[in-house]
Amino acid sequence: LLELRDVIKAYRFGGGEFRALKGVSLAVHEGEYVALMGPSGSGKSTLMNVLGLLDRPTEGNYFLRGRDVASLDERERAEARNSYIGFVFQAFNLLPRLDVLENVELPLVYAGAPAARRRKRAVELLELVGLGDKLHSLPSQLSGGQKQRAAIARALTMAPALLLADEPTGNLDTATGDEILDLVGELHAAGSTIMVVTHEPDVAERAERTVVVRDGVIASDERRA
Amino acid sequence: LLELRDVIKAYRFGGGEFRALKGVSLAVHEGEYVALMGPSGSGKSTLMNVLGLLDRPTEGNYFLRGRDVASLDERERAEARNSYIGFVFQAFNLLPRLDVLENVELPLVYAGAPAARRRKRAVELLELVGLGDKLHSLPSQLSGGQKQRAAIARALTMAPALLLADEPTGNLDTATGDEILDLVGELHAAGSTIMVVTHEPDVAERAERTVVVRDGVIASDERRA
Numbered sequence: 001l002l003e004l005r006d007v008i009k010a011y012r013f014g015g016g017e018f019r020a021l022k023g024v025s026l027a028v029h030e031g032e033y034v035a036l037m038g039p040s041g042s043g044k045s046t047l048m049n050v051l052g053l054l055d056r057p058t059e060g061n062y063f064l065r066g067r068d069v070a071s072l073d074e075r076e077r078a079e080a081r082n083s084y085i086g087f088v089f090q091a092f093n094l095l096p097r098l099d100v101l102e103n104v105e106l107p108l109v110y111a112g113a114p115a116a117r118r119r120k121r122a123v124e125l126l127e128l129v130g131l132g133d134k135l136h137s138l139p140s141q142l143s144g145g146q147k148q149r150a151a152i153a154r155a156l157t158m159a160p161a162l163l164l165a166d167e168p169t170g171n172l173d174t175a176t177g178d179e180i181l182d183l184v185g186e187l188h189a190a191g192s193t194i195m196v197v198t199h200e201p202d203v204a205e206r207a208e209r210t211v212v213v214r215d216g217v218i219a220s221d222e223r224r225a
Numbered sequence: 226l227l228e229l230r231d232v233i234k235a236y237r238f239g240g241g242e243f244r245a246l247k248g249v250s251l252a253v254h255e256g257e258y259v260a261l262m263g264p265s266g267s268g269k270s271t272l273m274n275v276l277g278l279l280d281r282p283t284e285g286n287y288f289l290r291g292r293d294v295a296s297l298d299e300r301e302r303a304e305a306r307n308s309y310i311g312f313v314f315q316a317f318n319l320l321p322r323l324d325v326l327e328n329v330e331l332p333l334v335y336a337g338a339p340a341a342r343r344r345k346r347a348v349e350l351l352e353l354v355g356l357g358d359k360l361h362s363l364p365s366q367l368s369g370g371q372k373q374r375a376a377i378a379r380a381l382t383m384a385p386a387l388l389l390a391d392e393p394t395g396n397l398d399t400a401t402g403d404e405i406l407d408l409v410g411e412l413h414a415a416g417s418t419i420m421v422v423t424h425e426p427d428v429a430e431r432a433e434r435t436v437v438v439r440d441g442v443i444a445s446d447e448r449r450a
C-alpha cells in the first residue's frame with residue numbers, strides 16, 4: 001500500500017538545518033497492523049505526517065498505492081487525505097469553534113455525504129467512543145481524554161483504508177483505551193491498514209509488526225511470531 | 226498542607242449545569258506523594274485546577290496552608306501560585322512566542338531572580354530533562370514529548386513545595402518517563418509535596434498513596450502498605 005524510500009525530512013531555521021528523518025525506508029502492505037515506537041523526539045510524528053500527506057519529504061520518495069506522491073498536485077493530495085486516510089493527531093487538532101458533533105462530521109462533509117446520513121454516522125461513532133453525552137460541547141469544554149476520543153471518532157467516520165494514529169491512547173485510562181483499540185481492531189478486521197504510534201508495550205501488542213525509530217532512522221522492524 | 230472539604234465544581238452553559246466535582250473531600254499532608262487516577266472525564270484535571278488555584282470551587286472550601294483560599298485576593302493567589310506551586314498542565318501550555326529557555330525561565334522572572342542565576346537554573350533543568358540542545362527552539366518546533374518535558378522543567382525551576390503534575394509522562398517513552406519521575410522523586414526526597422495525575426499503574430507505583438476519582442467523587446483512597 002505504501003513505501004518510503006530513503007526519505008529525509010529536514011527543517012531549516014535560523015543558522016542551520018535539523019534532520020528529523022535521516023534516510024528512512026519502509027514498506028507496508030495492505031491490511032497490515034503496524035506499531036511505531038521509539039524515544040521522544042526520534043521522528044515518529046514526522047514520519048506519520050509524511051505518510052499522511054501532511055508534509056513532504058525533503059529527499060527520497062514516498063509511493064502511495066504505487067504512485068509517487070511528489071507527482072500529485074495539491075488537489076489530488078487533499079482528495080487522498082479526505083477519501084481514504086484517517087489521521088489521529090498527537091495534539092488532537094479539533095476545530096475550536098465547532099462542537100464535537102460538527103468536528104466529527106467534517107470528513108463526511110468533505111466527502112459530500114448527505115446530512116442525515118452524516119449525522120447518523122457521526123453520532124454512532126461518538127457513542128462508540130463514549131462521548132454520546134457531549135455532542136454539542138465545544139472542545140474547550142472537554143477533558144484531555146475526551147478530546148482525544150473525539151479526534152479518534154473523526155478519523156474513523158470514513159472507515160479509512162489507511163488509519164494513521166499518533167499516540168491515540170496517551171490520555172486515556174486503560175479501560176477506555178482498550179475500548180478504543182477494540183474499535184481500531186474492528187477496522188483492521190474489515191481490511192484496513194493500521195499504523196499506530198505508541199509508547200506503551202500493551203498497545204504495541206495488538207499490532208502484528210513493530211517498527212522502532214531512533215534518532216531519525218529505523219532501528220528495528222520485527223514481525224510478531 | 227492542603228484540604229478540600231465538600232468541594233463542588235459546576236460549569237454553567239447553554240441550558241444547564243454540569244458538575245465536574247460533586248462533593249470532594251481530601252486532605253494531603255506536607256511531604257506526601259499522591260497519585261490521582263480515574264477514568265477519562267472523571268474530574269482529575271478539574272480537581273488539580275482547584276488545588277493549583279487556577280480555578281475556584283463552586284461550593285465547599287479549600288484550605289491551603291491553613292488558609293481558606295476564598296479569603297485570598299487575586300494578588301495573594303498569584304503570589305501563592307508563583308512562589309510555591311509548580312504546575313505541569315495536561316496540554317503543556319507553553320507560550321508560543323517564547324523559546325524553550327524563556328518559557329522555562331518564566332517562574333524565575335516572576336520571582337525576581339537575577340538574570341544570570343535564572344539562566345543557569347533553567348539551563349540546568351533543561352539538560353536534566355534532555356532538552357539541552359533545544360534551548361532556542363520555539364514550542365512549535367518540538368515533538369509532543371519534548372513540549373511535555375519543557376513544561377515539566379518549567380514547573381521544577383522554583384523547586385516548588387507543592388508540585389501538581391497532570392499526566393506528566395503521557396507523551397513519553399518509558400525510559401524518558403522514568404528519568405522525569407526520578408527528578409520528581411528527588412524533589413519529593415527534598416521535602417516537597419507531590420500530586421501526579423496518571424493513567425499508568427507504573428507511575429502510580431512511585432507514590433505512597435493512590436486516590437481514585439470516578440464521576441466527580443473520590444471512589445477510593447489507599448496508602449501503600
Ligand SMILES: Nc1ncnc2c1ncn2[C@@H]1O[C@H](COP(=O)(O)OP(=O)(O)OP(=O)(O)O)[C@@H](O)[C@H]1O
Pocket residue numbers: 140141142143144145146171172173236237238243244245263264265266267268269270271272315
Ligand atoms: N469548561 C467546561 N464546561 C463544561 N464542562 C466541562 C468544562 N471543563 C471540563 N468539563 C467537563 O468536566 C468533566 C471532567 O473534566 P476533567 O478535565 O477534570 O476530566 P479528567 O479526569 O481530567 O479526564 P482526562 O483523564 O480525560 O484528562 C468532563 O466531563 C468535562 O467534559
Ligand SMILES: Nc1ncnc2c1ncn2[C@@H]1O[C@H](COP(=O)(O)OP(=O)(O)OP(=O)(O)O)[C@@H](O)[C@H]1O
Pocket residue numbers: 011013018019020038039040041042043044045046047090365366367368369370371396397398
Ligand atoms: N518545525 C520544526 N522545526 C525544527 N525541528 C522540528 C520541527 N518539527 C519537529 N522538529 C524536531 O524533529 C524531531 C522529531 O520530532 P517528532 O515530532 O517527529 O518526534 P516524535 O518521535 O514524534 O516524539 P514524541 O514521542 O515526543 O512525540 C524533534 O527533535 C523535533 O524537535
Ligand SMILES: [Mg+2]
Pocket residue numbers: 044045046090166368369370
Ligand atoms: Mg510525536
Ligand SMILES: [Mg+2]
Pocket residue numbers: 143144145269270271315391
Ligand atoms: Mg485531565
